[in-house]
Amino acid sequence: MPSLYIATLIVLFVVGQVTDQWIFRHFTYPSVYEHGWGRMLRGAGYLPLWAVVALALVLHDWVPRARRTWRQASRRGLLLLWSVACAGAAAEVLKLAFRRERPSLTDGAHVFRPWSDRPWSTADLGLPSSEAAVAFAAAAVLARLFPEARVLWYGLALGCGLTRVASGAHFMSDAVFAALVGYVVTLIFWRCPVEPLP
Numbered sequence: 001m002p003s004l005y006i007a008t009l010i011v012l013f014v015v016g017q018v019t020d021q022w023i024f025r026h027f028t029y030p031s032v033y034e035h036g037w038g039r040m041l042r043g044a045g046y047l048p049l050w051a052v053v054a055l056a057l058v059l060h061d062w063v064p065r066a067r068r069t070w071r072q073a074s075r076r077g078l079l080l081l082w083s084v085a086c087a088g089a090a091a092e093v094l095k096l097a098f099r100r101e102r103p104s105l106t107d108g109a110h111v112f113r114p115w116s117d118r119p120w121s122t123a124d125l126g127l128p129s130s131e132a133a134v135a136f137a138a139a140a141v142l143a144r145l146f147p148e149a150r151v152l153w154y155g156l157a158l159g160c161g162l163t164r165v166a167s168g169a170h171f172m173s174d175a176v177f178a179a180l181v182g183y184v185v186t187l188i189f190w191r192c193p194v195e196p197l198p
Helices: 002-026 030-034 036-043 047-061 070-098 130-145 147-166 172-189
Strands: none
Touching: 002 172, 030 036, 030 147, 036 147, 047 070, 047 130, 070 130, 070 172, 130 147, 130 172, 147 172
């Protein structure tokens, strides 16, 4: 299953690369964040939100009657927190490596910032979307912890990625590559055993 998901994202990234300009011209909705639903979907890529959810998981699992140690109780919460934090950090590092500017700055063209121009700043760089990477990492973790709601978690992440594209802040390929980053980072953390729900 993970290899199929990764292969699908790679194919979608290639398709996105080819169609980025067309999507930028026909899918933009600059006022997307003026609506409550747009702000809500963008919030799925907000790291502090997932830190609060991770804390809620720790508090839920750390009940005195369960007689769990702090390490046992914090396992699921830390899995979520580390996954989203590392996915966001990985996206920022990859922005520095790829150096592709945001579509709103280039009228939808793929333009790469030269290394001589702000070599250590990710400002105005878009590949991959950090918020979409965080959202998809959270979705991948929560889909494993709560598989019955898998569609909900991935739906939130997809909504986050699509609002980033609609706002003109990112190309579609930025969001798809971010989904790949979030999923792969989460796969690395999945090696840690996770207790089933009580």
